[in-house]
Amino acid sequence: MRESTLLTVANGILSLSPEDRPARIAVDGVDGAGKTCFSNELADILKNLSVRPVIRASVDGFHHPRHHRYQQGKFSPEGFYRDSYNYQALKQSLLDPLSINGDRRIVTEVFDCDADVPISADPVSVPENALLLIDGIFLHRETLMEYWHCSVFLHVDFEVSVPRGNARFDLNPDPDHASNRRYVEGQQLYLGEVAPMQKATWVVDNNDLTQAHIVQR
Template sequence: MRQKLISTVAAEILAREARRVAIDGVDGAGKTHFADELAAELTGRGVPVIRASVDGFHQPRVFRHRRGPDSPEGFFRYSFDYPRLIGLLLDPLGPRGTGRFVRAVYDVHNEKPVDHVPERAEPGAILVLDGIFAHRIELAGHWDYSVWLEVPFAVSIPRGAARGSGDPDPDAASNRRYVEGQRLYLAECDPRTKATTVIDNTDLENPRRLR
């Protein structure tokens, strides 16, 4: 069932001649795996794919934590460098873009900038980008096709913890920054209504299309 859904989404992207595709959802929703599977499906259909992540456009820690390391609002408002994401990746791959793009500018795991030598997109290439907050006001108008992966915190937080990231309890103090920051995003930006399609990804083996 999962592969059938991935195949359906790929077919819709190609039918729309979409060039910039976003996979959005809360932390632990399964964005990276979904994007990787979608990219593989498109590649298998003979389409060149550019895989990227919002994570490659993190702000340095000193900026991300300007409201404190535990601030939900700081997490939502200051995690990413949206002007550079738009200017270096989304606009160059847009309808009037140069095709010369940068995939990432910052390594958040090592807290240091990365060398970002511009790449040249192949003709007909499709950007498949995963990441949180992809339907913020700054970004929503840049997608030709987008997916919102619907997963409750009761599932997403333990799923993320199982990968070695944090406490599995959604109500744990250490998760407040992320859970409440995501709730701010849901309230302000309503990604469920902005996305092209909404998929319940709670059961990884059997995702269900909601819209």
């Protein structure tokens, strides 16, 4: 089922994307939803279906510095939602250059979150028919919606997403544990404020990775 779901989304992306200029596609979902794996698999299918070059990026390459991210407190859900990402840099370095009047010279990441240092990279020119496939949390917020030609939201319950995501870092798997409050409640703020499942082109249930299926278009 997963393969057929990915194929359906890939074909939909190609049908909804303009052919004479770059297209921008977002893959959204809570932490641990499986966005990166889904996007990588989707990119491979798009490359097999089309001659259009596929550019992969993640919003995680556009974090704010640590002092900015934690300005409302290290455990603040509001801070996690409001202060994590530098959307101005995301637009200037990646999204605007791929817009109608853009020069198609892009940078796919500007900040190393783990090292808490900026990344210096020269812009790279991309073809006029490129497909940008970007994954990350909070991608359906109002400031970004105008950029997406189409989008995916991976729906995963916190009881599944938190253990799945935290297993990578050997962190507590309980969604209700105090150590997870910043992230779970921050994402609940996003879900309540933005309602991304109502804005996404496709909503995919990714609770069971092998049985990922479209639940809403």
